[in-house]
Amino acid sequence: MSETLDCLGQRCPLPVIALARRLAELPVGTVLRVLADDPAAANDIPAWCRLRGQEYLGPAGPDSYEVRRVS
Template sequence: MTPDLTLDCLGMRCPLPVIQLARRISEVPVGGVVRVLADDPAARNDIPAWCRMKSHGYLGTEGTAHDVRRLV
């Protein structure tokens, strides 16, 4: 899958990757995918939790890549 937007948050500690995602998800169309590159272990919990709270789709994690589908 090719994301519509990739956010390089490597080296950032949570909640900074989630803050970047929240600020920039509106840049992709509804149905689009944002890939967040985040190596902080907390991102594995924080990004899916944010998706649930904000009604976006969490597509999963592979390595440091966390994929989110914009649903609203």
Template sequence: MTDHTMTLDTIGLLCPLPVLKARKQLKSMQIGAVLRMLADDPAAIIDVPHFCAEAGHEYLGQEDAENHQIYLIRKTT
């Protein structure tokens, strides 16, 4: 996966909290920075790409870890 700038752990949080926390974290990051978000919410697989499309950020993809998923988001706006 791509190098990341910041890791956000949202494991244990349910929709909509992972996306809300990602939005807040991305606001404090520079354009071009990559957020690595850890999540175990089953809805995140739909919510994270949708959030990126709506907010104008670049969704770099998702990979499965042992008990959670890892999402990468590049701040573009």
């Protein structure tokens, strides 16, 4: 199961906040693709995953990042 979250045009930390909100609503195992063009997203999305114990799968194309809910 996968889903896309469109955060294009949002400045950090808004994409990370949206990611935290949405991932919590999804079942464990779901892959969430976050679309974000703020330059800080490339850094802050993996950092959030590390702090929150979620799995960062890597970039999925330009301005696109994949996260799997693992807990």
